[in-house]
Amino acid sequence: MALLELREVAAAYGPIQILHGVSLHVDPGEVVAVIGPNGAGKSTTFKVIMGFITHLGGEIVFAGRTLVGQRPDRILGLGLGYVPQGRVVFSQMTVRENLEMGAYLERDKGKIRSAMEYVFSLFPRLGERSRQLAGSMSGGEQQMLAMGRALMMRPKMLMLDEPSLGLSPRLVDEMFDKIVEMARSGLTTMLVEQNAARALEISDRGYVLELGRNRFEGTGRDLLANPEVRRLYLGGEVRLPRG
Numbered sequence: 001m002a003l004l005e006l007r008e009v010a011a012a013y014g015p016i017q018i019l020h021g022v023s024l025h026v027d028p029g030e031v032v033a034v035i036g037p038n039g040a041g042k043s044t045t046f047k048v049i050m051g052f053i054t055h056l057g058g059e060i061v062f063a064g065r066t067l068v069g070q071r072p073d074r075i076l077g078l079g080l081g082y083v084p085q086g087r088v089v090f091s092q093m094t095v096r097e098n099l100e101m102g103a104y105l106e107r108d109k110g111k112i113r114s115a116m117e118y119v120f121s122l123f124p125r126l127g128e129r130s131r132q133l134a135g136s137m138s139g140g141e142q143q144m145l146a147m148g149r150a151l152m153m154r155p156k157m158l159m160l161d162e163p164s165l166g167l168s169p170r171l172v173d174e175m176f177d178k179i180v181e182m183a184r185s186g187l188t189t190m191l192v193e194q195n196a197a198r199a200l201e202i203s204d205r206g207y208v209l210e211l212g213r214n215r216f217e218g219t220g221r222d223l224l225a226n227p228e229v230r231r232l233y234l235g236g237e238v239r240l241p242r243g
C-alpha cells in the first residue's frame with residue numbers, strides 16, 4: 001500500500017485554480033521526483049498536501065488517513081515532514097534553536113535530544129555550529145538546517161521542495177548525496193527539483209507535471225531515457241545511470 005497517495009487533486013489560491021487533477025503515489029521507502037517547468041504546480045502540490053491552500057477536490061491519503069481538511073500541524077504530527085522552497089530558517093535564532101522549533105509539537109525531552117543527535121550525525125556541520133545564528137550560515141548550511149529542522153519530528157516521509165536551488169555545484173553534489181543517505185536509512189522521500197536529471201538519477205520513480213496536470217510518469221531510468229521528456233524537460237543531454 002502507498003504511504004502517500006493523491007487522486008485527481010484540484011487546488012487553488014483563492015479564486016485561481018492551479019491544480020486540475022494531479023494523481024501520484026509514493027510507496028514506503030521510495031524516492032520519488034516531481035519535475036516540470038516553472039509554474040507547473042510542483043510547489044502547489046506540496047502545499048495542498050500540507051493543508052496550506054484551498055483544496056477543491058480529489059483525495060489525499062497518508063499512512064491510511066485522509067489529509068483533506070486536516071490542519072498543517074496535525075499533518076506534521078502524522079509523520080509528514082515538509083521543507084519549503086527557499087531555505088526558510090529563522091535567521092535571528094541559533095542552529096540549535098531552529099532545530100528545537102522543528103520539534104515544537106514534541107513534549108518528550110528525551111525524544112527531542114535523540115532527534116537532534118540524529119540530525120547532527122547526518123549533518124555534522126550543524127553540530128559544530130549549533131550556537132551560530134542561522135542567518136550567518138552559508139546557503140548550503142541553511143538548506144541543511146531547513147532539512148534538519150524537518151527531521152526533528154522523525155517523519156515517516158519527507159517532502160523537499162528544490163533542495164539544491166541556488167547552491168554551488170559542489171554543494172549540489174553534497175545535497176544529493178545527503179538525500180541518498182537519508183533514503184538508504186529508510187526515509188521515504190518526495191522531491192521537487194529544477195535539477196531534473198540529477199533528481200531522476202537518484203529516484204525510484206518520477207512524475208512530470210505541466211499546467212497543474214500529470215504529463216508523464218515512470219521509473220527514474222525510463223523518464224531519463226524518454227526522448228520527449230529529455231527534449232522538453234531535461235535540456236537534451238543527460239547522463240544515463242550505469243548498470
Ligand SMILES: Nc1ncnc2c1ncn2[C@@H]1O[C@H](COP(=O)(O)OP(=O)(O)OP(=O)(O)O)[C@@H](O)[C@H]1O
Pocket residue numbers: 013016018036037038039040041042043044045085
Ligand atoms: N500565493 C499564490 N497566489 C496566487 N498564485 C500563485 C501563488 N503561488 C503560486 N501561484 C501560481 O501557481 C502556479 C504554480 O505555481 P507553483 O509555485 O506551484 O509552481 P512550481 O511548479 O513550483 O514552479 P517553480 O519551478 O517556479 O518553483 C503559478 O502560475 C503561480 O503563479
Ligand SMILES: [Mg+2]
Pocket residue numbers: 042043044085161
Ligand atoms: Mg516551486
